[in-house]
Amino acid sequence: MLHRTRRRMLVAAAALACVALAPLSATDALAQTAKKPKVALVMKSLANEFFLTMENGAKDYQKHNSGKFDLITNGIKNETDTAAQINIVEQMINSHVDAIVLAPADSKALVPVVKKAVDAGIIVVNIDNRLDPDVLKSKDLNVPFVGPDNRKGAEKVGDFLAKKLKSGDEVGIVEGVSTTTNAQQRTAGFKDAMEKVGAKIDSVQSGEWEIDKGNAIASAMLNQYPNIKALLCGNDNMAIGAVSAVRAAGKQGKVYVVGYDNIGAIKPMLKDGRVLATADQYAAKQAVFGIDTALKAIEGHKKQADLSGVVETPVDLVTKSSK
Numbered sequence: 001m002l003h004r005t006r007r008r009m010l011v012a013a014a015a016l017a018c019v020a021l022a023p024l025s026a027t028d029a030l031a032q033t034a035k036k037p038k039v040a041l042v043m044k045s046l047a048n049e050f051f052l053t054m055e056n057g058a059k060d061y062q063k064h065n066s067g068k069f070d071l072i073t074n075g076i077k078n079e080t081d082t083a084a085q086i087n088i089v090e091q092m093i094n095s096h097v098d099a100i101v102l103a104p105a106d107s108k109a110l111v112p113v114v115k116k117a118v119d120a121g122i123i124v125v126n127i128d129n130r131l132d133p134d135v136l137k138s139k140d141l142n143v144p145f146v147g148p149d150n151r152k153g154a155e156k157v158g159d160f161l162a163k164k165l166k167s168g169d170e171v172g173i174v175e176g177v178s179t180t181t182n183a184q185q186r187t188a189g190f191k192d193a194m195e196k197v198g199a200k201i202d203s204v205q206s207g208e209w210e211i212d213k214g215n216a217i218a219s220a221m222l223n224q225y226p227n228i229k230a231l232l233c234g235n236d237n238m239a240i241g242a243v244s245a246v247r248a249a250g251k252q253g254k255v256y257v258v259g260y261d262n263i264g265a266i267k268p269m270l271k272d273g274r275v276l277a278t279a280d281q282y283a284a285k286q287a288v289f290g291i292d293t294a295l296k297a298i299e300g301h302k303k304q305a306d307l308s309g310v311v312e313t314p315v316d317l318v319t320k321s322s323k
Helices: 002-035 049-063 082-094 111-119 133-138 150-162 181-197 211-224 236-248 264-272 283-299
Strands: 038-045 070-076 099-102 123-127 145-147 170-175 200-206 228-233 256-258 277-280 310-312 316-319
Touching: 038 049, 038 082, 038 283, 049 070, 049 236, 049 283, 070 082, 082 099, 082 111, 099 111, 099 283, 111 123, 123 283, 145 283, 150 181, 150 228, 150 256, 150 277, 150 316, 170 181, 170 211, 170 236, 181 200, 200 211, 211 228, 211 236, 228 236, 236 256, 236 264, 264 277
Parallel strands: 038 070, 038 099, 099 123, 123 145, 145 310, 170 200, 170 228, 228 256
Antiparallel strands: 277 316
């Protein structure tokens, strides 16, 4: 009798163990899934090859680290659609992502929605175009910046151009969106280089990072200042527009064009001399470094207030002879 009772207890215990194992395994799997952070990469215009490269780099990184985090990527249709980008960040807040890696279309206008994200407990990391430090300070925000020294990069491009110029030569600067820090810094770098050679800057006008707008601004400059020897463009899209303007004005070989970004479309123009130089600021690396910064903050259970500082990414001069 005792033997039979003991046997029944052992069988029951074994059955309970088997029943318990399945839900425990499922619970563990759910727990692991829940722990995997969701990171949103919010960029500027995906019509710009630079940001497509950034997006592809981020997706490739996530693919090779799929167990570490999930990735959502978003971008706007054109460089100046700040309202659309603010709306995307709002959507990410409502989706309860764990982190937002942001390349802001405007250095000031995005700060209020960044604060809203931070207040919701979301880690925010700034890449590519730096958020305005004074506006951040006014909102008592610490947002780490991951990106290159745009002024230094533009100065490298300008210094290379300066070898082709002499004191008194006239040049024009086709600037990006004027309210963005990276546009301002690139213009400052171009000015630094032109000042060293003694070149005269006839005009600084915004091409809004776009090919067509860059073309229109470059055409107007060439018409207004017929002695211009060079057009310094804040990105390669505007440089492509400037190349077309130079050709239309019949000034090929007489007006130098430089850009910034080293997108694929600029490479044939570097090769045949239509563009003298550009700068590679490694779009994919910026995304990866930004994502890593966010993940480390999440893994370390850090709050936004604990984050600050700059992670400087490389920027290199690219010319016809660059490998």
